[in-house]
Amino acid sequence: MARFQLKAHDRRGQDVSLSYDNQTSELLDSDGSPWPLPYVDKSWSVGAIEAISQSSPGAKSSPAVLKIQLGLSCNYACDYCSQRFVPHAEETTKDDVPAFMALLEANLSESPQRIEFWGGEPLVYIKTLKPLAEHLRAKFPNASFGMVTNGTLLTPEINAWLDEMGFGVGISHDGPGQSARGPDPLEDAQAKAGILDLYERLAPQRRISFNAMVHRTNTSREAIAQFFLKLTGDPTLVIGEGAFVDPYDAGGLANSLQSDDQAFAFRRQSLDEIRRGRIVSLDVARARMRDWVKSILERQPAxxxxxxxxxxNADNLAVDLHGxxxxxxxxxxxxxAPNGESHKAGHLSDLSSVAVKTSTHxxxxxxxxxxxxxxxxxxxCMFxxxxxxxxxxxxxxxxxxxxxxxxFEHLTGCSVYRIEGDLPESRSDIFGLSVEASQGVPERRVIPIGVSHA
Ligand code: SF4
Ligand code: SF4
Known part of the structure; x- marks a missing residue:
């Protein structure tokens, strides 16, 4: 159990103290009674997960989500890419597709609900991707298809095919912070035309997003939202990802927060942008607010x-075309993996023997x-x-x-500025008030993001 005392100001600006338990999601008043909220009764008697580790490896079953790794080649070399220094396995080609389909046929007991096609840059592998996706579409007509691309290789012909095959597509682009990632496809007239052509095709069915990452020089989700609004002119646009990068090497570290002062400034900026409702087009904003509201109202156990x-999760399976x-x-x-285990956890032909030893829950x-x-x-990142x-x-x-x-402000009206518990001071003092009193907590306003626990 980890219980925290939350120091906050209530709606009248008075000091209040709440108690929060991260293992039970209980939120208590200072007298120990549950904070008055419209709690939802939910049975948590089932649902506990397997906590995987090197000594308690993860298993796999016939997947609900099948992720197919086509290869790690890419026509770009983005600075903080998680795959930048990953050794490449033997390349696969369209000639490997029939054997791969036979492996799926023999070893999946149920149709996947979703199939994702991953690179590198997946469109570098278009000669493999086309027959693979067409076979999979014929075999699993109801599965949703997904792909993340840098967009540089999109053409009207490829776009028509992606549309016809029912793909949902995420375009990786960091908006105003793209230069820290690498080259900008929107500065290449042909690539930009391909990206916007696909956007026009898929946006009406909400099957396309721009996926932007937040990093040290791209901290404003409001600026990201404005960038893509200007690009598309579409007020209903969806921006995917939207989280801060995980670092996988020196490039990722350079794009991480470098000091407590940077961390405090980023936290203040983020809260200000949430409060002003300027980031509602980012999936991550709605999802996180919803996650917190659900967690508290349903008293979700950790x-x-x-x-x-x-x-x-055993239901999420990543494979290459060799199986x-x-x-x-x-x-x-x-x-x-950093713990010395191979990222190859087994083979599709023997799913019951798969053991993911690389990762730590x-x-x-x-x-x-x-x-x-x-x-x-x-x-x-678990590995x-x-x-x-x-x-x-x-x-x-x-x-x-x-x-x-x-x-918490949305639920209780109380604006938390300090979290007391077994934490370093730079985490307890959320906004750096003790070191930078002049900055203060961002000005308080009504939280305009619509959230419900449903
Ligand atoms: S383990 Fe998860 S977080 Fe880490 S690189 Fe893979 S998908 Fe990303
Ligand atoms: S990764 Fe860090 S921030 Fe996230 S839950 Fe663990 S300790 Fe907290």
Missing amino acids: SVLGQKCGMD NVLTCQNVSAVSM WSHRQECVNCPVLQACKGA LEGPLWEAACDNAYSDHVSFFVAA
Whole structure:
């Protein structure tokens, strides 16, 4: 159990103290009684998850979500890409598709609900992707298809095909912070035309998003939203991702928060943008507010929390076209995790023997067990270790804590400025009030993001 005292101001500006337990999601008044909220009775007697680790490896079953790794080649080399230094496995081609389909036929007991096609850059593999997706569409007509692309290789012909095959597409682009990532496809007339052509095709069915990452030089989600609104002219646009980057190497570390002062400034900016309702087009804003409201109103126990990306879940399966089962879509069968285990966890032909030994569930990390934002963060990347995990955790804490404040304010009217518990001072003092009194808590306003627990 990790219980925290939340120091806050109520609607009249008076000091109040609340108590919050991250393992039971209980929110209590200073006298120990439940904070008066419209709680929802929910049975949590089932739903506990497997807490995977090197000594308690993750299993896999016939997947609800099938992620197919086509290869790690990319026509770009973005600075903080998680795949940048991952050794490439032997390349596959369209000639591998029939054997791969036979493996699926023989070893999946149920149709996947969703199939994702991953690179590198998946469109580098268009000669493989086309026959693969067409076979899969014929076999699994009801599965949703998804792909994330940098957009540079989109053409009217490819776009028509993606539309016809029912793809949902995420275009990786950091908006005003793209230059920190790498080259900008929107500065290439042909690439820009391909991206906007696909946007026009898929946006009416809400099957396309721009996926932007937040990083040290791209901290404003409001600026990201404005960038894509200007690009598309579409007030209903959807922006995916929207979280702070996890660092996988020196490039990722350089794009991480570098100091407590940067962290405080980012947290203040984030809360201000949430309060002003300027980031509602970002999926992440609605999802995090919803997660917090659900967590508190349903008093969600931490024992049901899987890892943030879901790849610890037996139902989420990442494979390459040779049938190798991988930790996730961002690694290869010949790459090793920081804990010395291979990212190749087994083979599609023998799913019951798959053992994911590369990763650590949050419940095995004391920092997460003792963390107030656990219920929404759910640990950083599950296979990172050491300084890279610590930097990912620091980024994640600063990324989540402003949503924590906003959600608690939405529920209780109390504006939390300090979290007391087993925490470093730079986490207790959310906005740096003790070191930078002149900055203060961002001006208080009504939270305009519509949230409900449903
Ligand atoms: S912020 Fe860090 S300690 Fe907290 S849940 Fe996320 S990864 Fe774990
Ligand atoms: S394990 Fe999850 S968070 Fe880490 S790289 Fe893979 S998908 Fe991303």
